[in-house]
Amino acid sequence: MDRFTWLVTGGVVSLVVIGLAAATWLRGREAPPDLRTPAGVVLAYALAERRGDPQTAWDLLAPSAQARTDHDRFLARAGSVGGGDREYLTTEDERIDLDGASVVLVQTSIGSGGLFGSSSYTNRTTVRLTRQGADWRIVVPPDDYFFASPKP
DSSP: OOHHHHHHHHHHHHHHHHHHHHHHHHTTOOOOOOTTSHHHHHHHHHHHHHHTOHHHHHHTBOHHHHTTSOHHHHHHHHTTOOOOTTEEEEEEEEEEETTEEEEEEEEEEEOOOBTTBOOEEEEEEEEEEEEETTEEEEEEOTTGGGGOSOOO
C-alpha cells in the first residue's frame, strides 16, 4: 500500500476508536428524569424497574394504584423485570388535562445480530398519572398486569 492509503486507513481506524471510546464513556451519563413532569415520573418508574429497584417504582405510584396490590408482592414482581443493556426507554405524547396526565412510554428492545442483521421490537404503553400535591404519581402503570391478581 502507498502512503496515502495508510493515512486514510489510519484516520478511519482512529475515528472508529475515538467514537467507541466516547460512546462507552458517555453511556449511562444521561441526566436523571425530571420528576416535576409526568414524562419524567414515567421514565423514572421504568428505569427503576429496569435497574431492579422496585421500591423506587412503588414510591412513584399513586395511593390508588398501591391499594390495588400488596406491597411485598409488587416488590417481588417488579424486582424481577430487568430490561438489560439492549433496551431503550423514551416517552412521547405527554398530555396534561384537568384530571391528570397521560404519557406514552416507548420501550425498544434491540435483538442480537443474526444472519440478516439485528432486529428490534418496540412496545408503546399509555400511562395515566394524577397530581398528589405538587408531585405527579402513576395511577395506571405501564405494567398494569402486576395488579391483575387481587390483593390477599
